[in-house]
Amino acid sequence: MPYSRRAAVYDVEYTEERDVGFILGLVGQAAPSVLEVPCGAGRLSLRIAPYAGRLTVVDLEPEMVARTVAALEREGHGGRIRGRVADMRELRLEERFDLALIPREALQLLPPEEGRQALAAAAAHVAPGGRLAVDLATFLPVPGGAPDPDYYDPARTDGVWATDWIRTLSDGSQLVRQSAQHHDGMSIRFDLQYRVLQGGRVAEDWAAGMRLHRYSRGWIDDARPDGMAVEAVHGDYDGSDFTGDSPRLIALYRRGPAAGR
Template sequence: MTGQRDRWAELTGGQSGEEYARRFAQLAESGHDIHGEATFCTALLKPAARVLDAGCGTGRIAIRLAELGHHCTGVDVDPSMLAVARRNAPTQEWLLGDLTRLDTLGLEQDFDLVLAAGNVIPLLAPGTEPVVVRQLAAALRPGGLLVTGMGLDAAHLPLPEPPVTLTEFDHWCTQAGLTLRQRYATWSGDPYHEGCGYAVSVHCRPAP
């Protein structure tokens, strides 16, 4: 642990797992597609790919990716979220850990795709973002993909203003040896343009 509370913990106190799960269950019951992230990632992957869901929360995406045939590991720093994930998919690998110290969790660092959805990057502890991006990049095999989703304005964040800009994020990715391959405005693949309130980015770790 870094000793510094991340923005997610400041917002929730680390006790929001059940409430978060109920919210998505209600969305599913009302007919909403709650699997957009998993569908997006699957389109980028070969069958039976290795996926790391970084900031996996209650495991909604990782569980769906496993149902689609991929091998998924979930990591989160919030025990209340992981408790839900472990209850819903007890045979999957769920790890309690700080993303700034991902390399201490004993993972084989050859993932085909690392996912940081659900505003993981903006909700990190202030100042740790470049470290986390380096850790996520290091977990990829050569040719592997880092897929992120983040709000860029208050309407798409649980914060009064965005703590991270795309320019900063792309700079951290470049420093970590990643190159931007694609960017969209939604998980459905809508085109991104300047001023969009949300960005889905696909960065690649180049093959040697």
């Protein structure tokens, strides 16, 4: 099943909002131009657009870009929005931005060496004095809290299938997602099964999967793009410093006034 099919239900599947306040705080710190890569179906884009003078959204999947741009246009932001289809590892835009964002676990779809390429590609689009933010999951248990990311359960046995949720689509049908996870060294593979129910019957079903890679605190320094300094490394969206048991690994890089390390 092509990834474009998931794009049609992405806004129902991914409803995480824990990062929104943190991201809007970055946008509000003198960031009139923003690059978001990848954009998915516009979960963050729609929240950022009212506060950005210029927003460019990028994704490898054309349907994701189309859905995001259409949603932004419906909200009246079309004149300040640009959508591009591109591989984040090979991003080449003739633009520079005050803020570049690689949200949630997007970079972790790539192994760390390829993640370094994507980070450098995004950084090349940051204007002097601008910032680059990359948000990673540590896949550690959250004491007393819900798992983060919400599709990962550190207590689940590998290979055991479970129903994650049942959610209602815009046409009134129901989308059911089941998943199983498999730990494999420095990565976690997720097998996903989707079913669309109409009147209690299965109208459609498809399978998908993804592999997410673990990134370390040391990688943040080792992968630092040319001309950028590590400004901060947070362990969660409250701005706390990263520690060995933090649920997130959020790096902020800032570009100096001139090129060079």
